[in-house]
Amino acid sequence: MQLDTIDGFIIDLDGTVYRGATAIEGARDTLALIRSLGKRVVFLTNRGNYSRKMCQEKLKAMGIQAAEEEVILTSTVTAAYLRNADPDSKCWLLGDEGLREEMIDQGIRLATKPEEADWLVITLHEKLTYAELNSAFRAVRSGAKIIATNEDKTFPGDDGESIDVGGLISAITSTTGQEVSVVIGKPSAYMSDAALRSLGLPPERCLVIGDSLNSDIRLGKQAGIRTALVLTGSISRAEAEASELQPDFIWESIADLIALSALSPYSGRNEHVV
Amino acid sequence: MQLDTIDGFIIDLDGTVYRGATAIEGARDTLALIRSLGKRVVFLTNRGNYSRKMCQEKLKAMGIQAAEEEVILTSTVTAAYLRNADPDSKCWLLGDEGLREEMIDQGIRLATKPEEADWLVITLHEKLTYAELNSAFRAVRSGAKIIATNEDKTFPGDDGESIDVGGLISAITSTTGQEVSVVIGKPSAYMSDAALRSLGLPPERCLVIGDSLNSDIRLGKQAGIRTALVLTGSISRAEAEASELQPDFIWESIADLIALSALSPYSGRNEHVV
Structure with a gap:
């Protein structure tokens, strides 16, 4: 090369x-x-479950500098997609805190109830609870379209191969009969x-x-x-x-x-x- | 009639x-x-996420008496299946406390690590966390067969229709490529x-x-x-x-x-x- x-x-x-x-x-x-x-x-x-800030900090701790615009997460690109394609829509989020941070940072409107959401934004959620999964299910059951930051089935975690967002997506689609509308990753x-x-x-x-x-x-x-x-x-x-x-x-x-x-x-x- | x-x-x-x-x-x-x-x-x-005791108590609070042998849960029948079909096997559980109570009550051996399990027993888990879902994923990824108490996709919860064990099953099967071996319900x-x-x-x-x-x-x-x-x-x-x-x-x-x-x-x- x-x-x-x-x-x-x-x-x-x-x-x-x-x-x-x-x-x-x-x-x-x-x-x-x-x-x-x-x-x-x-x-x-x-990854859509980190914010760019969290990512910069993680890299910095390893001695690697990165400017904010040098980090592109699927959450970043998902927010940009929604801003362009459906600017008045309201979103329900299934994902770690980083997703919320990134969505709010990018001016995405969030629904206050699952039933009012136009979109379910779904990403890996390593602190998932049943209540959160159920809210996401209800958003889609009430008509929200699904946008996934990615569809990966597994990722290499700290302590071994781990279940990724693909599993959470299947939980929602198999019980609602709705397919994923957009995959960003x-x-x-x-x-x-x-x-x-x-x-x-x-x-x-x-x-x-x-x-x-x-x-x-x-x-x-x-x-x-x-x-x-x-x-x-x-x-x-x-x-x-x-x-x-x-x-x-x-x-x-x-x-x-x-x-x-x-x-x-x-x-x-x-x-x-x- | x-x-x-x-x-x-x-x-x-x-x-x-x-x-x-x-x-x-x-x-x-x-x-x-x-x-x-x-x-x-x-x-x-x-339901596989209650024990028979929990079920008797719930009915009793409603003024309905039931003897223990008059309550048959999918967890009860799942334990009986495993005792007959694979008596020396060790199980990993994905489900609420009631499943564990019922399995131990019926003498089912539990694995201490997901990787050592011969079977993953899966039921509705209304207190599910990501860590538990990931352990179940690892059990199946390491070769455990899947036995599901039931496959229902939704159930009528206190506050509306809710996602059932079917969603959890799909999360595991879609990411491991393994199918469910036995459905008891x-x-x-x-x-x-x-x-x-x-x-x-x-x-x-x-x-x-x-x-x-x-x-x-x-x-x-x-x-x-x-x-x-x-x-x-x-x-x-x-x-x-x-x-x-x-x-x-x-x-x-x-x-x-x-x-x-x-x-x-x-x-x-x-x-x-x-």
Whole structure:
């Protein structure tokens, strides 16, 4: 890979930069290198249960700086979608506090009762209670359409693979008979458009780095962006090589970029600026 | 209906005897009448989240007496199934405290970690948390088979129609790719067999009274037991009459039995004993 052909990096978080509360080895140094080369960065995650502020703080605790506009969550893009597509609508939320923070921050109107909602916004909710699930069920039963930040079935949690928003969605759809109207998360064009807009770059000058074939690599393929799959998530090299969805590069981890940069025309410059 | 052709009543609870914490009007008097006529009774419910003790206490608070063997919950029958079909197995439970109480009471072995479970027993859980849902997901992901007390999608709660165990089942099956192995609840033969065994009567001498076409009426049809649908649950007369599943009788409520008894050969005797 020629690093000088890339001006912007679209980087996944869970399984790529960190797993649970722990940074992937070398992630901080890799980000420092990318910054030192003057490249642009956007962190693009299917998490909708954090606010951008919470995400910035988590990265900061790992020694990784990110401006607010460099963090794009599915909650961010979901709010933007609703603001454009249905500006007068009222929403009911099923998700962690971060979703509420992000929705209010973006000026989304919230319904005071489930029965009055036009939309149910649904994301991963690691503090879910039955009462909250039941309220979401009632919102949809009363006619609210479903917008999901993402459809992932599992995610790599601190203590192992964990059930994701996909399970909560199925609980609602199977009992109401309503389907999901909109899914915002990767690999959708909502997410790649948001990332490219934030970077201010054309797709051919960018690289997606992520651990999910179905989210990250598929997003890149669909948007004409090159892709690097890292093996620090839930996929093994054998699984990756057997897939019909072939990334441009397969790396052990995001830190492979450090070794690659040493081989690139940037290596001299790199030594000066790190 | 000739009351003298019936020796045993198989009576549903939610929507038939009570709704939430409130007794259906006339239910207590109807039960008193049935007792006074010397008929046998079994309460047969798809709830698996109560223990029989909890159920007896709830009925008692409404002025309705029931012996322990006259209450058959899906948790009761689930425990009996596991004891017979897989006696050495260890179970992980997803359900309210009543499920745990009933399982321990019936000598079912519980796994100490989700990953060690042979079975996930799943029932309605009105105090569900994400952590509990995630543990159930991990049990199934690690190979536990799924046994559901019932598959109902909704139930009539105190404050309106509420999401039932069907939603929790879908959350697990959709994220693990595993199907449910056994469903115990009505209309299954597990439930009708348990009821008839408890009554000690042949099916043709019994009557099922319930508010659900799909649970109660179907159970009766499949087991050769006559059926009376009550309209105090979630079904209207028009819906009942339009259904392909025709009960033998459609009653406004369980209390219709009082008026019917006045027309029956028992009416004289009834006047003496009530």
